[in-house]
Amino acid sequence: MSFTIKDIAKISGVSTSTVSLVISGKGYISESTREKVQKVIDEYNYRPLRSARQLAANRTGNIGFIISDVHLSRSEAFYSRILLGAELEARNYDTYLLLSTVPVHINAPDDFPRFLKGRDVDGVIIVGSVSPILIDHILKLGMPIALVDYRVPGLEIDSIIMDNRYGLSLIVEHLVHQNVTHIGFVGGSFYHPSIKERFEGYQTAMERLGLGDISRNKNYHYLVEEETTTDIGSLGAEQLLKTVNNLQAIICVNDTTAIGCMNKLQSLGKKVPDDILVTGFDDVNYAALTNPSLSSIHVPKIEMGMGAMKLLMDKIENPDKISQTQLIPVKLVERMSSIRPNRE
Amino acid sequence: MSFTIKDIAKISGVSTSTVSLVISGKGYISESTREKVQKVIDEYNYRPLRSARQLAANRTGNIGFIISDVHLSRSEAFYSRILLGAELEARNYDTYLLLSTVPVHINAPDDFPRFLKGRDVDGVIIVGSVSPILIDHILKLGMPIALVDYRVPGLEIDSIIMDNRYGLSLIVEHLVHQNVTHIGFVGGSFYHPSIKERFEGYQTAMERLGLGDISRNKNYHYLVEEETTTDIGSLGAEQLLKTVNNLQAIICVNDTTAIGCMNKLQSLGKKVPDDILVTGFDDVNYAALTNPSLSSIHVPKIEMGMGAMKLLMDKIENPDKISQTQLIPVKLVERMSSIRPNRE
DNA sequence: ATATTTTATCGAACCGTTTCGATATTAATT
DNA sequence: AATTAATATCGAAACGGTTCGATAAAATAT
Numbered sequence: 001m002s003f004t005i006k007d008i009a010k011i012s013g014v015s016t017s018t019v020s021l022v023i024s025g026k027g028y029i030s031e032s033t034r035e036k037v038q039k040v041i042d043e044y045n046y047r048p049l050r051s052a053r054q055l056a057a058n059r060t061g062n063i064g065f066i067i068s069d070v071h072l073s074r075s076e077a078f079y080s081r082i083l084l085g086a087e088l089e090a091r092n093y094d095t096y097l098l099l100s101t102v103p104v105h106i107n108a109p110d111d112f113p114r115f116l117k118g119r120d121v122d123g124v125i126i127v128g129s130v131s132p133i134l135i136d137h138i139l140k141l142g143m144p145i146a147l148v149d150y151r152v153p154g155l156e157i158d159s160i161i162m163d164n165r166y167g168l169s170l171i172v173e174h175l176v177h178q179n180v181t182h183i184g185f186v187g188g189s190f191y192h193p194s195i196k197e198r199f200e201g202y203q204t205a206m207e208r209l210g211l212g213d214i215s216r217n218k219n220y221h222y223l224v225e226e227e228t229t230t231d232i233g234s235l236g237a238e239q240l241l242k243t244v245n246n247l248q249a250i251i252c253v254n255d256t257t258a259i260g261c262m263n264k265l266q267s268l269g270k271k272v273p274d275d276i277l278v279t280g281f282d283d284v285n286y287a288a289l290t291n292p293s294l295s296s297i298h299v300p301k302i303e304m305g306m307g308a309m310k311l312l313m314d315k316i317e318n319p320d321k322i323s324q325t326q327l328i329p330v331k332l333v334e335r336m337s338s339i340r341p342n343r344e
Numbered sequence: 345m346s347f348t349i350k351d352i353a354k355i356s357g358v359s360t361s362t363v364s365l366v367i368s369g370k371g372y373i374s375e376s377t378r379e380k381v382q383k384v385i386d387e388y389n390y391r392p393l394r395s396a397r398q399l400a401a402n403r404t405g406n407i408g409f410i411i412s413d414v415h416l417s418r419s420e421a422f423y424s425r426i427l428l429g430a431e432l433e434a435r436n437y438d439t440y441l442l443l444s445t446v447p448v449h450i451n452a453p454d455d456f457p458r459f460l461k462g463r464d465v466d467g468v469i470i471v472g473s474v475s476p477i478l479i480d481h482i483l484k485l486g487m488p489i490a491l492v493d494y495r496v497p498g499l500e501i502d503s504i505i506m507d508n509r510y511g512l513s514l515i516v517e518h519l520v521h522q523n524v525t526h527i528g529f530v531g532g533s534f535y536h537p538s539i540k541e542r543f544e545g546y547q548t549a550m551e552r553l554g555l556g557d558i559s560r561n562k563n564y565h566y567l568v569e570e571e572t573t574t575d576i577g578s579l580g581a582e583q584l585l586k587t588v589n590n591l592q593a594i595i596c597v598n599d600t601t602a603i604g605c606m607n608k609l610q611s612l613g614k615k616v617p618d619d620i621l622v623t624g625f626d627d628v629n630y631a632a633l634t635n636p637s638l639s640s641i642h643v644p645k646i647e648m649g650m651g652a653m654k655l656l657m658d659k660i661e662n663p664d665k666i667s668q669t670q671l672i673p674v675k676l677v678e679r680m681s682s683i684r685p686n687r688e
Numbered sequence: 689a690t691a692t693t694t695t696a697t698c699g700a701a702c703c704g705t706t707t708c709g710a711t712a713t714t715a716a717t718t
Numbered sequence: 719a720a721t722t723a724a725t726a727t728c729g730a731a732a733c734g735g736t737t738c739g740a741t742a743a744a745a746t747a748t
Contacts, residue, residue: 002463004704015728020706027707028725047462051398052704055733060395062440072428076629080424084416087443091458096406096442099431114435118391119346230633259633266635285420286630289574289603291610348734359698364736371737372695396734399703 003046012040023048062096063312064115064124069101070227071128075256077284078301079127082148085305086125093313095122106131116141123316125308126150129192144319146312148304151193156323158311160304163327164194164281167297168201169208170332171251171279174295176209178340180248180277183214185221186236186261187253188228198253198281199223219243228253233260241268247276249338255280255287258294262337277338292336299330347390356384367392406440407656408459408468413445414571415472419600421628422645423471426492429649430469437657439466450475460485467660469652470494473536488663490656492648495537500667502655504648507671508538508625511641512545513552514676515595515623518639520553522684524592524621527558529565530580530605531597532572539572542597542625563587572597577604585612591620593682599624599631602638606681621682636680643674 009016014037021027022037040046054060065086067079087097098121100113112134115121123144126135135152138145147159175183183206190196199221206215214220220243222236233252237260240247250265252258258280262272272278272292280287283298307326315321353360358381365371366381384390398404409430411423431441442465444457456478459465467488470479479496482489491503519527527550534540543565550559558564564587566580577596581604584591594609596602602624606616616622616636624631627642651670659665 005706006704016705017707017728017730018726021727024706028727030726033726049399049704050462050464051395051404052733053706054395055393055399055735056704056706058706058733073629076424077421080420083443084445087445094458096440096459096464098440099427099443101428101431114438115440118394120394120440259630263633263635285417286603289607291607291635349736350734360735361699361737362697365697368736372697374696377696392736393734396703397736399705400734400736402703402736 002049003044005046005048008037008040008044008046011044012037059122060120061094062098062115062121063090063309064113064121065097065099066113066124066126066130066134067099067101067128068104068130070104072101074227074229075128075254075282075284077286078282078299081285081301082127082305082308085302085307086309087305088302089306089309093309095309095313097125102130102134104131106134108133108137112137116143123312125305125312127308144312144315146308146315148308149194151325158308158315158323158325160307160311160326160328161194162299162304163330164197165201165204167281167299167330167332168198168251169205170297170330171281171295172202172205172209172211174332174334174338175249175251175277175279176211178249178277178338180340181211181214182244182246182248183211183220184236184240184244184247184250185215185223185253186233186240186250186257187221187223188232188257189225190223191225195228195253202251228257230256230260230263233257233262234264237261237264238268241265241270249277249279251279253281255282255284255294255296258287258296258337259290262290262292262294272337273339274341277340279338283333287333288335290337295335295338296333297330298333300328304328346393347388349390349392352381352384352388352390355388356381403466404464405438406442406459406465407434407653408457408465409441409443410457410468410470410474410478411443411445411472412448412474414448416445418571418573419472419598419626419628421630422626422643425629425645426471426649426652429646429651430653431649432646433650433653437653439657441469446474446478448475450478452477452481456481460487467656469649469656471652488656488659490652490659492652493538495669502652502659502667502669504651504655504670504672505538506643506648507674508541509545509548511625511643511674511676512542512595513549514641514674515625515639516546516549516553516555518676518678518682519593519595519621519623520555522593522621522682524684525555525558526588526590526592527555527564528580528584528588528591528594529559529567529597530577530584530594530601531565531567532576532601533569534567535569539597543567546595572601574600574604574607577601577606578608581605581608582612585609585614593621593623595623597625599626599628599638599640602631602640602681603634606634606636606638616681617683618685621684623682627677631677632679634681639679639682640677641674642677644672648672 005016009019098115125146127148129150145157151159185202187199203215222239262278280294280296283296287294287296349360353363442459469490471492473494489501495503529546531543547559566583624638624640627640631638631640
């Protein structure tokens with residue numbers, strides 16, 4: 001069919017092993033031979049066949065990309081950018097990404113990604129929280145993992161997370177700068193570490209700015225042990241309006257929640273930002289499209305995906321290297337939803 | 345390392361070829377042997393190694409998924425669902441999906457997806473419009489293609505498209521039912537067939553309902569030869585407000601445009617839906633989250649992805665089968681943006 | 689009863705690489 | 719000059735499957 005390594009060997013007058021060495025850059029090859037062979041390779045536009053390579057070298061050249069179905073559908077705009085980043089970086093390693101969604105409450109082993117049942121990947125990237133059962137299973141397989149926007153305390157796993165606490169301090173400072181002090185918080189389930197960190201970040205920042213009374217006051221926050229949705233945002237808005245006198249701003253745990261929150265406020269006759277300021281987190285691509293446009297914390301999603309890929313490949317090449325956690329910096333994006341029109 | 349077909353053969357007391365036949369379901373195998381072998385396979389949880397299979401059978405078991413970078417970033421919410429659908433269906437064929445974005449204006453052959461340069465896929469799914477150069481190249485490779493939301497007139501390629509014309513007739517009818525006649529249209533570039541069809545659908549439907557004068561009047565539509573964005577939506581809104589007296593409704597070519605349109609209208613002091621009705625198309629997942637919520641045409645994206653996968657696999661198995669175009673039905677989703685609050 | 693066809697199983701070649709160990713040459717060290 | 723080390727190349731054995739005849743037994747047709 002197509003050209004094989006044997007053809008290249010024959011044409012350049014060397015053995016197949018020599019060609020192989022030239023391609024991989026391993027072992028000793030004289031400069032003259034290298035050039036000679038490389039010229040033939042280029043001329044015939046030869047590329048080694050992946051499956052043959054995989055079989056002989058006992059590695060697949062594939063990376064699994066795992067995400068829970070709930071996360072994907074709830075935060076598609078967020079996670080699909082991470083996938084994109086990972087794919088971009090994958091090119092540098094001549095690696096392919098295999099996507100798989102898994103149910104949140106996994107029914108082992110039926111619900112495991114199929115690339116785990118076969119031996120079709122050299123490692124996996126997991127984004128967002130995922131059942132510990134699955135993580136356990138992958139670790140038992142001895143397969144390297146890189147986590148994105150998730151951590152498992154106590155386990156030695158590479159992970160990439162954004163600086164949630166810092167992000168929240170940026171928001172709180174910004175709001176206070178708008179001459180606002182009665183700041184509420186709407187959040188979701190704590191089984192996802194990011195959510196928890198954001199709430200804690202809110203509390204710490206408030207405390208630091210002398211607003212500790214508020215951030216410790218239960219009336220000022222609405223927290224539900226559920227996946228964050230627009231519904232939680234609207235419920236939170238409704239609730240805080242009832243329990244807080246003179247509510248001036250609502251910090252939402254993410255953009256989805258913030259959108260629900262803004263819509264509810266508006267349908268209750270409260271104007272954003274005139275009456276109440278609202279902020280989100282994540283800066284998903286439609287945050288700029290809401291009305292008013294939503295202030296948010298920008299998270300470099302592409303970079304996080306790329307970073308995860310790098311960490312993982314590093315781990316695959318040096319399995320003994322100690323795992324690390326990378327903290328990705330974030331920044332505030334000020335839009336209309338959090339700017340007071342009539343500053344005193 | 346892991347179990348191989350030889351182990352299974354030895355344990356069940358047959359040859360490797362017999363095991364292979366049992367697994368593939370090909371050839372003649374007695375019922376008793378099949379059971380015996382299958383039992384061993386199940387017991388040891390054996391799975392053939394992909395790369396070995398690929399090498400021997402000369403097929404990769406991979407499908408390429410190609411999308412232009414511009415489309416992906418502009419309509420991520422739309423296309424990522426199609427990817428998801430394709431992946432869902434891929435499981436039924438024990439196939440993996442390899443994702444690749446390509447630049448709109450492709451610089452051949454450097455910008456070709458890398459799975460084409462290697463021989464790493466058995467076929468490709470292409471979503472949205474893509475450079476003819478690329479399509480040509482793939483056809484020359486003799487590789488089967490399935491198109492989603494795109495067509496190349498004159499070429500024999502399987503494709504899946506949504507019923508754009510019908511969708512627009514639904515919208516026009518709905519608006520007329522709201523006692524509205526001065527209906528404008530905001531759209532984008534015609535090199536994407538769907539865009540063109542939607543505009544034509546608008547004209548046909550208007551004509552049919554006796555509003556031909558309007559649909560043929562240039563003042564009533566704003567069309568730009570560019571990728572559709574929110575900006576086009578706001579420019580369109582601005583423009584139509586100027587050129588049309590008593591504008592009552594704006595049909596936008598898709599949801600993204602509609603969001604830009606609504607935001608601009610509101611910032612110009614026009615209320616939606618009180619003063620002007622607005623509709624979108626695609627029903628992306630945040631269409632329900634706008635304020636007011638956006639009426640749109642629901643397009644079953646997951647199903648389109650699944651359908652493309654089926655078409656493609658069918659083509660791979662029967663290369664001689666004549667290509668077909670599947671028209672996917674759509675339906676109207678009435679939300680707040682197009683319901684007149686004070687009907688006469 | 690014999691010839692033919694269908695069913696069942698197997699051995700061996702093959703798919704296109706990588707890599708280990710052997711061998712030959714050249715360079716460096718004593 | 720002799721020994722050792724480094725460099726360069728190659729042959730052949732894997733890697734784990736599929737598939738093409740070959741062979742034999744069972745079923746069917748003549």
